[in-house]
């Protein structure tokens with residue numbers, strides 16, 4: 078082996094392609110925004126999907142108690158198996174019985190749902206292949222896939238049909254390099270919840286094209302009255318599915334980083350390779366903290382249904398409140414969600430000719446009213462903004478009030494629009 | 501975009517290259533071993549580098565107390581920044597002052613040291629490049645790199661010179677595609693601890709070749725009497741270094757998955773790109789549990805030095821015990837470690853002609869004496885085996901006793917060897 082002869086005698090160390098291409102769309106957009114709040118008004122951030130930020134939503138004591146106990150066990154300190162402790166995986170299997178037949182063998186514990194998604198995408202797709210992602214959609218898929226050279230292709234959700242999947246568009250996006258379809262249900266950012274029939278329609282597209290599905294169900298059971306949450310996998314007859322979920326949202330502990338993949342594969346299509354591949358990938362960082370793993374059986378069994386019901390009811394009431402208010406904001410069209418913790422709001426940009434696009438709208442909303450909403454571009458969906466519904470009621474009410482004032486101050490009348498259009 | 505026409509009308513879903521190439525050498529070797537213990541003897545596993553397995557080594561109450569308190573804070577449940585909470589990074593910076601000038605900005609919290617290594621390797625090396633890894637050495641580097649298409653090249657450690665780096669060999673391995681040199685000090689599996697002079701020699705090779713170093717110092721401060729631990733980065737004048745460490749070994753909490761990278765870059769060679777790249781990579785799974793992050797400042801500040809001293813003294817005594825015993829085992833050559841928690845033992849395979857290689861030696865040691873040691877092949881170093889020193893004293897004593905019996909039963913005399921050699 079020959080000794081290295083560096084052409085360049087000066088130091089230069091570059092970052093890898095993976096590192097350079099692992100980009101976080103939301104962060105990049107926000108960093109480029111001019112988002113200084115109005116110093117005279119208290120900032121209200123409706124931007125971060127963290128239900129714990131304001132301190133009004135807390136995990137029930139049963140969840141904390143489970144971890145308090147776990148600390149005292151010396152088995153909560155040692156290494157666990159790469160896929161996670163069997164007792165914890167067994168508990169997830171029982172907790173996930175609504176998804177279909179699940180055993181501990183079908184469960185891989187991960188460091189948060191993001192990690193579950195990372196494993197799911199990277200076990201199914203190779204560099205050069207693509208995965209199909211909903212638009213609008215949560216953009217961690219882009220962050221995770223593009224670094225690995227996996228392309229993202231979008232399929233459209235229909236904003237005027239409760240964000241149903243445009244099935245034709247979905248099928249049209251599929252090509253020979255497509256490795257998986259990603260379905261987020263209930264949806265971030267839309268708050269949509271799909272019906273049994275619609276899920277079956279999506280499954281049919283997947284089945285016809287022999288494509289596995291990654292079902293991002295981190296908002297499972299987060300559905301408002303008159304809606305039903307149905308897990309994709311409960312309906313699948315043949316399509317193999319990797320369902321990603323975790324404690325993050327439902328148990329109000331995003332920081333604990335406890336997520337999981339449930340493998341659904343009735344016809345053994347994933348075979349040994351995908352299961353083994355997931356196991357291989359899990360060995361890279363050895364899964365989530367065993368402190369939480371040891372608490373997981375108790376967490377999943379002891380948390381009372383009343384806790385979940387209360388949280389969902391609170392969010393539903395917040396959604397109704399925000400909808401009732403914002404429907405009065407001139408130039409906005411709020412879309413009532415059916416679940417999750419978000420609401421999408423259309424900004425009729427032609428009514429705000431002052432602003433070039435929705436980015437400028439949210440910038441100015443921030444600088445004038447100190448209310449910060451995420452621009453639709455963060456979800457590849459311009460002309461919309463997303464608000465988070467988990468903030469305390471009074472704060473949400475105040476935010477809506479300020480949004481309405483802002484719109485009133487900047488909207489132009491129909492006559493004015495016609496005038497502008499003429500010039 | 502044209503509709504997909506699958507050539508293959510049957511379902512087939514394969515695992516990605518990354519998933520297939522993420523292979524765990526240790527696991528694969530162990531899975532292929534025939535390792536059934538002797539049913540008449542209690543199994544003694546000297547194989548797993550988990551100091552908590554036997555329950556004789558426990559974190560001090562200060563560490564547990566810090567987490568007990570953290571549970572009660574609602575800030576220990578929300579999302580943290582991708583690199584970790586500033587208070588936790590600040591605490592790591594102070595804890596790492598022996599490494600040189602470190603600020604919170606230089607710290608990236610990770611989900612265990614494995615994750616730190618994953619980020620360090622993947623930020624510096626691209627697919628097609630290589631990183632240099634010590635042989636014998638801990639093989640997570642292989643697991644992590646090869647999945648990403650990064651090649652591993654080995655440089656030799658000298659078994660008869662306290663596992664010093666063969667500097668010529670190191671320099672000879674460097675080629676135009678080399679992206680980084682990895683140095684594990686104190687070493688797993690060797691237990692070697694490098695002197696200031698030797699570290700300087702290694703730095704010189706790196707400097708001359710303009711190569712950054714990844715310093716795996718997860719066993720920092722784990723050194724026996726008459727040895728001194730010196731952090732690589734404390735000596736570097738120009739070579740940029742990513743130091744990987746964590747709570748895992750020193751605080752006896754491997755399952756908690758708390759690790760970190762400290763960036764050392766006096767001359768700003770990593771520039772913005774590598775720092776930004778690390779940040780990008782950290783956003784993929786959002787770091788370690790905030791429950792532990794919030795406890796980290798207290799853990800790092802309140803753990804008494806006496807705790808560390810006791811653990812190291814215990815391991816040193818175990819090393820002396822094992823050495824004293826095993827030096828009497830015919831056909832073995834134990835190598836006294838200077839730190840960490842392991843001992844390497846040469847198996848003079850020509851004295852055990854019954855066994856084809858050290859794999860068969862450890863298999864038979866297991867099936868006859870129910871003692872399980874890791875074969876050297878797990879560290880790319882045949883003809884050796886590694887034992888773990890953290891087991892309780894009585895168990896280690898019994899293990900040594902059995903190893904000696906085993907050797908006595910299987911070793912052949914010098915005369916016999918000569919005889920065999922002649923045939």
Ligand SMILES: Cc1ncc(COP(=O)(O)O)c(C=O)c1O
Pocket residue numbers: 126188189190191192194215217261264265293295323325331334335336786
């Ligand atoms: C749709 C969706 N999937 C996954 C995640 C990531 O969850 P985690 O925080 O468990 O990584 C989020 C977080 O907001 C999400 O909205």
Ligand SMILES: Cc1ncc(COP(=O)(O)O)c(C=O)c1O
Pocket residue numbers: 363549611612613614615638640684687688716718746748754757758759
């Ligand atoms: C040298 C070395 N580096 C890194 C690690 C991984 O540490 P962690 O368990 O924090 O991922 C180990 C674990 O045994 C090790 O021996």
